[in-house]
Amino acid sequence: MSWSDRRKFLKFFAVASVISGCGFTPAYAPGGSADGLRGAVSVAEPSDANSYEFVKQLETRLGRNLSAPYRLDYTITTRSEGVGITPRQEITRTQVLGAVEFTVTSVxxxxxxxxxxxxxxTSYSTEGSTVSTAAVERDANRRLMVSLADLMTTRFIATYADWGA
Structure with missing residues (x-):
């Protein structure tokens, strides 16, 4: 066994020992903090492109169940502001800020x-053609909605045990 193989083995053994000794339980595992979360939340229908991406990502993470015991209602707001400005006052980078106010209700x-x-x-570069700028703007909005849905999923995993399920 070479020295590098031994180091890998020892590192793996140390990490495995720490994880197994700390009481780590996967969130979705039986008895985990989010056991039962998958399929437990129905999400209000999307009304525009941003909410469509948001709902699509949430349903990918949480599952889709129209008769779930909980209902998620949300309001998405976004705004854009120029952050990269040249000495000639030309905007070269735009930042898209997004927020979601939400309520989860027991049905x-x-x-x-x-x-x-x-x-x-998130942000995107505005240095390019009109077509390419429009494409990267759409992509930035999509990435923002995916990020917001992932943040919401993380919050749900952390708090699901307190919902009274």
Missing amino acids: ASGDVVQRGNISNF
Whole structure:
């Protein structure tokens, strides 16, 4: 066994020992903090391109169930601002800021089990043709919606055990 193989083995053994000794339980595993979350939230229908991307990512992460015990209602807001400005006052980079205000309601009782907001940003270059700038703007908005949906999923995983499920 070479020295590099031994180091890899020892590193793997050390990491495995730490993880198994700390009480780590995968979130979606039986008994995990988000056990039962998948398929438990129905998401309000999208109304535009941004909300479509947001809902698509949420349903990829959480599953799609129109008769789920919880309903997610949301409002997405975005705004753009120039951040890269040349001495001639030409904008070369645009930042897209997005926020989602949301409410998760128990369908059975009508009680709000989670309420809050999340936000993030992304940016894109405006140096290019009109067509290429429009394409990167659409991509930046898509990336922002994916990021916001992932942040929401993370919050749901962390708080699902407190929803009273």
